[in-house]
Amino acid sequence: MTGSPSRRKSGGRAGRVAAREIPPPIAERAVGPGVTGGLYRPLSDRDQQRIHQAALDILQRIGLADPIPSCVDIVTSGGGTMNDAGRLCFPRALVEETIAKACKGFMLHGQDPAHDLDISGQRVHFGTGGAAVSIVDFSTGQYRSSTLADLYDVFRLIDSLEHIHFALRPLIARDISDSHPLEINTAYAGMSGTTKPFGLAFSQPETVEAVVAMFDIAAGGEGKFKEKPFCHTSNCFVVPPLRFAADACRCLEAQVRLGVPVVLLSAGQAGATAPAALAGAVTQAVAECLAGLVYVNLISPGHPALFGTWPLVSDLRTGAMSGGSGEQAVLMAASAQMANFYGLPSSVAAGMTDSKIPDAQSGFEKGYTTALAGHAGATMIHESAGMTASLLGVSLEGFVIDNDMLGAVLRSIRGIEVSDETLSVETMAEVVAGPNHYLGHAQTLARMEKDYVYPRLSDRSTPDQWESAGATDIRARARGKVMEVLANHYPGHIGGELDARIRRNFDIRLPQTEMKPGNRRW
């Protein structure tokens, strides 16, 4: 470890204060993307084996309904069969062989390589997700339909928040009604709003092709996107229980052929589209994702695909989704563990809340769901920031608040390093023979930045200090941060000439005038 020259030269109290003001280099910071999880194991080895065997049984015996003709061709060419009920069945051997050969890890690129993510092992990354149809209006505090301008702002906000590692589009631009221009403009907003890896979803394969063509322009020419894909896609190829979704399957084939990393998403709702018994909800999702994995790997062996088991929870009194429940927390953690059982990169959802605003309910639901998914070793945790109302809405303050939370959760996942030095026996012997406290001890000063995460907005003052400073809650403090970022942070990594070329070729609806400081209310 090397400090900056000014840190090494400084001494005494003034030197320590100065040292505190210089954050250490990124590599020496307490947390970053990809801390290793997996120490929370809700399922025993035997439980995992039983879920696996049940999933194989389901795929072989029950199969999936409604495969599109190309899917039937692809899967039957690999050994699958159509049964008498018109369902596509997957023999055990085919599934097990696919698991063995499937992609176990890949680099998820950002447009800025500093944001590249190593999606492998049980390395944990937090990011956004969702397809919210509304936003808590920043001025009125009321729910309203979300727009393209909101989407661009949200991408910029995420771009500025260090503990949100990737940005699947969290909301739908409802001011664009047709899916093709909507998805083109969503892609443009993501590409121009953040240099972190981002994600999209598609309705038609033609749109996938158009968007990849746009990315190729931004990346410097045809085929360039495929070399370092900076965008992944979430694909709901299955409509639980156990039925293929035709349009999504057509998109999936296009995505795989065009080299887009894909989340194979199974999002059944326990008690509605998945069994109410939690083990059954996991099992059905595992079976569905294994079917998707076979499909993808028969098209392109080793294609980067995430095991996206997202068994969601219903409140069985009303049928409404409850993404913030304790049942949801353990379901997602168990789902991540099943992906780890297979050694596959995973996507789960955590950080959902049933609350409509960033209040204490939102906080605790996000706190335990993100912590348990992360400690279970999920590689990509979608939905982990900004979402409200069981994914129906987003809150700008929410992204900023959740960033602080994710920093702390990442710190807890990093865990406790045990070594002769950290066990501190000699340090204790020194301290009890001397000052009887560790304040100012060399170990304390050395560990201060390397081992501890300091939040941006979370309050650690005394009650007196807090009251003197206006007795604010974190939501009020987050508003200031939102305004500061949105007024000033415009990534601007896509130059004027490139942008003009994209605008000549595509129906881009975000005005250039809104993409620099001094415009709109920010």
Added chain:
Amino acid sequence: MTGSPSRRKSGGRAGRVAAREIPPPIAERAVGPGVTGGLYRPLSDRDQQRIHQAALDILQRIGLADPIPSCVDIVTSGGGTMNDAGRLCFPRALVEETIAKACKGFMLHGQDPAHDLDISGQRVHFGTGGAAVSIVDFSTGQYRSSTLADLYDVFRLIDSLEHIHFALRPLIARDISDSHPLEINTAYAGMSGTTKPFGLAFSQPETVEAVVAMFDIAAGGEGKFKEKPFCHTSNCFVVPPLRFAADACRCLEAQVRLGVPVVLLSAGQAGATAPAALAGAVTQAVAECLAGLVYVNLISPGHPALFGTWPLVSDLRTGAMSGGSGEQAVLMAASAQMANFYGLPSSVAAGMTDSKIPDAQSGFEKGYTTALAGHAGATMIHESAGMTASLLGVSLEGFVIDNDMLGAVLRSIRGIEVSDETLSVETMAEVVAGPNHYLGHAQTLARMEKDYVYPRLSDRSTPDQWESAGATDIRARARGKVMEVLANHYPGHIGGELDARIRRNFDIRLPQTEMKPGNRRW
């Protein structure tokens, strides 16, 4: 499993609606006290072994300073030695023998046996703790000194909240300045305010004796309390680093002799009174608690004692405690795991927050800290409800909000049962051959109450419903619940004659007129 007759006879939609309104018997509810944790293991087997060996080394080689004469007598009679620096050292064999013989589990009684808790294994219980000096005033929202009336109200509130299993006194009645009457009245407030197991802390052995005499009166005669002790005590017998606290040790000896279950509490602050390296903070606390365990077991072999490793976190920029940090979350989880390594019942602290009020920060800090401590298998989790401001304050709304959170966390700890029935393969086969959804399926109806926890206050409505209902946050909804409980819930289990006898023998300052409905603002 048996349902009530009306549930078994009913059928159709009306029957199902009626069934939903009858909660199932407690034994069939989704969660209760004592769900088994331990599936989150932040420390590897080797890490635990190294911490253990380092703690033994510290006890044998460095020892503890300032033992009182009786402590020296007791420990040296068991093989301990005083070293040249005047520190009491514990040979490895003595410590290991103590661990082997120490109490591995006991019944923590409530005055109502329905609230008895089996403190053993990795059975998780959530309760309160702390010694807050202030309260967020329910009317003004401002911090003010806490009083005896507040304390009684808080005990009553906890008594009504199902997921808070025990009640260590969360606040100090600052309207009583001397410690003896303060602690007598604290004991009286707990004994009369709740029938759940409760907890106290003491300054002098004489007060311990007086309080046990008072409990004997309530329990029906001399020696009755010791038969089924309904009160435990938190004892800070050590001032970290590695120094005995004289008064606390005198109290400890009295508590052990009088049969009071005791939390052996080591609460060093990392970077101040404990090493900044997290492994060192755990190791020092383990060493200190092992010293306490030897001391207790030499006085009374097998006495019910909890391994209370509470390594706290400082914000190293300011020295202020940060109970809501990610570092804190993993420190407490690792501490619980060390107690489990020894097979000892444990106490850790989780649910602390640095926020001053129940906002989103408070929510997420409480969410991840309680979840990780619980999943690590702590047997008693103190501080898990109501606390604010890094334990400096309490919030009445906070207790009610945290109760919802703890219900969800308990549900996540209960985990996922895997069996032929829950794997649901046959249910899936039925569903895909029939309605293609699980709504109304027999499995769904059967699992609805047994497997799912329904919150009291957490909002699961749609944005439209929420706005129509007044767009409240959970804190506003909690206020209504606080007022309802405090206006009506007076346990009243200590009869008038007994109470009069207690009042004749002790200086009880809580007026009887305030202990029934219709008084004060409630």
